[in-house]
Amino acid sequence: MAVTPYETIRERTRARDRSLTEKVMSFEEAAALVKDGDHVALGGCTLSRTPIAAIWALIRAGRKDLVLSRSITSNEGDLAYVSGLSSHIMTSWFAQGIVWGLSKVMRAYTESGRAEFEEWSHMAMGLRYRAGAMGVPFMPARSMMGSNVLDRVAGTKEMDCPFTGERLLLLPALNPDVALIHVQRCDAYGNAQIDGLQFMDIDIAMAANRVIITTERIVSNDQIRRAPDQTKIPFFTVDAVVEAPYGSAPHECYGVYEPFFNELDAYAKITATEGEEGVRKYLDRCFYEPEDWAGYLSHIGVADILDAAKRGRRVYDD
Amino acid sequence: MTTDLATPPADTKPYTKSQLLTISASRVLEDGQIVFAGIGITLLAATLAQRTHAPGLTILFEGGVIGPFIQPGELPPSTNEQRCTRRANMLVPITDVLLLLQRGYVDIGFMGGAQIDRYGNLNSSYIGDPDMPKTRLPGTGGGNDIASLAEIIVATKHEKRRFVEKVDFVTSPGFIDGGDSRARCGLPYGGVKKVVTDLALLGFDPDTKLMRIDALQPGVTAEEVQDNTGFDLVIPDDVPIAEAPTATELAILENLDPERLYTH
Numbered sequence: 001m002a003v004t005p006y007e008t009i010r011e012r013t014r015a016r017d018r019s020l021t022e023k024v025m026s027f028e029e030a031a032a033l034v035k036d037g038d039h040v041a042l043g044g045c046t047l048s049r050t051p052i053a054a055i056w057a058l059i060r061a062g063r064k065d066l067v068l069s070r071s072i073t074s075n076e077g078d079l080a081y082v083s084g085l086s087s088h089i090m091t092s093w094f095a096q097g098i099v100w101g102l103s104k105v106m107r108a109y110t111e112s113g114r115a116e117f118e119e120w121s122h123m124a125m126g127l128r129y130r131a132g133a134m135g136v137p138f139m140p141a142r143s144m145m146g147s148n149v150l151d152r153v154a155g156t157k158e159m160d161c162p163f164t165g166e167r168l169l170l171l172p173a174l175n176p177d178v179a180l181i182h183v184q185r186c187d188a189y190g191n192a193q194i195d196g197l198q199f200m201d202i203d204i205a206m207a208a209n210r211v212i213i214t215t216e217r218i219v220s221n222d223q224i225r226r227a228p229d230q231t232k233i234p235f236f237t238v239d240a241v242v243e244a245p246y247g248s249a250p251h252e253c254y255g256v257y258e259p260f261f262n263e264l265d266a267y268a269k270i271t272a273t274e275g276e277e278g279v280r281k282y283l284d285r286c287f288y289e290p291e292d293w294a295g296y297l298s299h300i301g302v303a304d305i306l307d308a309a310k311r312g313r314r315v316y317d318d
Numbered sequence: 319m320t321t322d323l324a325t326p327p328a329d330t331k332p333y334t335k336s337q338l339l340t341i342s343a344s345r346v347l348e349d350g351q352i353v354f355a356g357i358g359i360t361l362l363a364a365t366l367a368q369r370t371h372a373p374g375l376t377i378l379f380e381g382g383v384i385g386p387f388i389q390p391g392e393l394p395p396s397t398n399e400q401r402c403t404r405r406a407n408m409l410v411p412i413t414d415v416l417l418l419l420q421r422g423y424v425d426i427g428f429m430g431g432a433q434i435d436r437y438g439n440l441n442s443s444y445i446g447d448p449d450m451p452k453t454r455l456p457g458t459g460g461g462n463d464i465a466s467l468a469e470i471i472v473a474t475k476h477e478k479r480r481f482v483e484k485v486d487f488v489t490s491p492g493f494i495d496g497g498d499s500r501a502r503c504g505l506p507y508g509g510v511k512k513v514v515t516d517l518a519l520l521g522f523d524p525d526t527k528l529m530r531i532d533a534l535q536p537g538v539t540a541e542e543v544q545d546n547t548g549f550d551l552v553i554p555d556d557v558p559i560a561e562a563p564t565a566t567e568l569a570i571l572e573n574l575d576p577e578r579l580y581t582h
Contacts, residue, residue: 045381045412071412071457081456093459098357099395099579102456109455117454121462122380123420126413142420143466146491146503149458152448158504167504196400197382198411252512253398261395271506315400 001039001067001090001155003137004175012209016146018236022188025056027293030212030240034178040086041129041174041208042070043181043201044248047097049194050076053214053247056296059083059287063078069174071125071200074251075267077117078105082279087115092122100268105276112245119149124171126200130206131173140168179208181233182247184256186215187223190238193230196254196315205233214244216256246305247298252281257312260304325561333563334407335475335516336581338365338535341546341563342515343428343473351425352376352418354464357396358580359473360428361388362571369536378424380460382415384408390574419467426511427464429472433485436529436549438492438510438522439466440472441485448487458489465490469511476515483549493527494564500527512513520551528552536562 030239031054034040040058044050055076058066068080069090077094080086082105094117095103109115120128127139138157144150145167155172181201186192192213194201205211213233218241224231247253250260250267270278290296297305333341336359343363347353349372355364361377368375376385381398384396385407388394403409419422431440432455436493442461446452463471470490475481492510494500500509512532513520519533530552531543540553575581 016413046396048381048398048400072396091457093457095456097395102453108456111451117457119457121458121466122460123413123416126411126416130413142504143463145466146488146494146500146505147462147466148448148488149443149462166506169504196403197398197409199382199398200412202411203413252399254403258400259395312400315403 001174003155003172006135006137009135009175016239019307020189020235023190023241024188024218024239025240025242026062027053027242027244030054030242031061031063033212033240034058034066034211036064037066038177039067039069039175040178040180041204042068043179043199043204044251045071045197045199046074047251048197048248049121049182049199049253050074050239050248050251051182051214052076052249053182053242053244053293054180054212054253055079055085056287056293059085059283069125071122075103076223078103078271078279079283081105081109081115082276083283088118089116090118090120090125092120092125096264096268100264104271104278106136108276118153120153121149127171128174128262129200129203129207131171132175133203134149138170139173139175141171142168145169160224174207176204176208179204179212180212180214181205182214182244182253183233184216184253185219186213186241187219187221188241189221189235190233190241191221191224191231192233192238193227194232196296198232202232204239208240212240212242213238214242214247216245216247216253218243244293249297249300249305249308250309252312255315257305257308260308262302262304263300331565331568332579333568336504337568338563339473339475339514340571340581341567342519342535342560343471344370344567346471346512346514347372347375347426350374352378353425354380354419354424354427354468356428356430357394358430361393362574362580363473364428365574366567366570370408370567378415378418380412380415382410382412384410384415388574389464391576393575393579416463419463422507424468427470429461429464429470429490430474431461431472431490433480433482434474434513435482435485435492437494437496438472438513438529439485439488439494439526440490440492441487443489444487446486455503461490465492466505466508468508470508470509472513474513474515475524476517476543478546478548481547481549493522496527515545523552530554531557533558533560535560540569
């Protein structure tokens with residue numbers, strides 16, 4: 001993926017509405033901000049604060065051929081491949097999670113060449129977003145050199161440092177078309193507060209040309225202003241705010257719910273026994289057929305939601 | 319669940335291969351070190367070290383966690399969930415915790431890997447030809463960064479299919495082609511400090527960077543180690559025997575992983 005020219009980045013930013021205006025919208029309206037073929041960066045990491053609700057909305061809207069990028073990719077990557085949402089994922093690691101082993105679906109798609117898993121080191125993904133966030137075309141780094149990971153990616157350069165003469169790797173900036181980020185709290189203007197682990201979300205929001213926030217709760221601007229140090233993403237980078245309670249389920253949202261282990265075990269069983277056909281049925285049942293987000297959550301069930309929420313709140317116990 | 323028993327000397331408690339591996343790995347860690355841990359055996363080993371000889375050891379998780387203490391029985395499913403943050407000193411973005419490696423604050427990175435070769439290079443990306451892989455593995459995660467920027471300890475079961483002459487793909491660099499090739503690639507620091515297995519503790523020849531037996535696990539011979547390795551190991555004339563797991567170490571480990579998710 002080529003580095004976006006600086007002039008383009010500045011022009012696009014200049015053209016965006018950066019005023020303190022309300023941006024609350026429906027899942028469907030937010031999905032309309034994403035075009036087929038866009039580069040869409042996903043916030044969170046592995047099983048944490050994954051923007052599942054936004055991905056759910058994009059798959060339902062029939063978006064195709066996105067390039068997805070994320071720090072680490074869990075089973076949302078399977079869903080993207082099988083639904084056609086994306087056949088190109090840039091990430092550092094891709095499987096449901098260590099405890100469930102390899103993703104049979106990822107394997108089937110990538111080993112047959114039907115989809116691409118473009119592998120960068122974790123820090124390289126982070127520095128690429130950071131370069132994008134900083135408005136510079138690259139970041140120098142001291143990893144990936146000497147490995148075959150470097151041989152298989154395009155767009156990097158090695159250079160001798162003009163100050164010290166040391167060998168450095170230059171990582172090309174990523175400026176995603178869209179960032180999807182799930183948070184605990186956000187106001188109607190897009191001031192997003194994140195509790196706990198931040199992952200790469202702040203850099204992704206700063207680097208992207210459009211940002212869609214899904215949030216456990218929409219809170220008042222007064223509440224945001226009472227604890228502005230908790231605001232991690234400022235309103236002027238945000239284009240859409242969607243209220244999505246349990247919006248990362250079956251993954252976790254720090255302090256609100258832990259992973260839904262029953263659901264994740266069940267999903268792992270589906271992929272292990274039925275492979276991509278099983279995922280297709282899962283998509284029908286949980287993504288395409290439900291009337292709305294509440295319908296999706298009904299498939300997970302009240303008992304599991306209560307259990308995950310009870311475990312989630314435990315971070316606040318002494 | 320089948321239990322994979324190692325063969326301890328007659329006067330000690332029985333232990334599994336995974337327990338042996340975890341305990342041996344924990345002993346390589348030193349008090350006061352800053353250690354990048356993964357999930358499973360590496361986390362258990364670092365936590366065990368904290369509870370035995372290294373109370374001042376600091377754990378880092380690549381999810382952005384500085385100095386947590388893990389709750390027994392509540393092991394995190396990856397390095398990126400809230401369970402990783404228990405009693406942490408600080409939470410930072412992923413990129414910033416990884417940059418601590420580049421800045422030089424990290425003493426040890428703790429790694430696994432599907433394949434390791436005679437120079438300590440690790441593969442967690444592809445089995446077979448990367449263009450037409452037999453198996454596409456999950457990839458580097460932070461492994462490449464950790465191995466590029468810090469000294470690493472590799473903890474793995476000792477199997478011929480894992481210890482290969484040349485890895486199919488270098489995901490995380492060890493000593494590359496041996497000698498000074500690592501530094502020439504732009505990696506002046508780090509390298510593989512120790513490979514800990516259920517059969518032996520292995521190091522690397524200081525000049526050639528070829529893998530060498532440093533110590534044998536109790537009841538294991540050098541021939542057995544060589545037979546389970548897909549390349550010729552450097553075998554010194556006198557190889558010491560490592561101390562068997564103690565009852566205290568085993569008891570702490572049982573408490574940390576009561577369901578034996580990682581130490582079966």
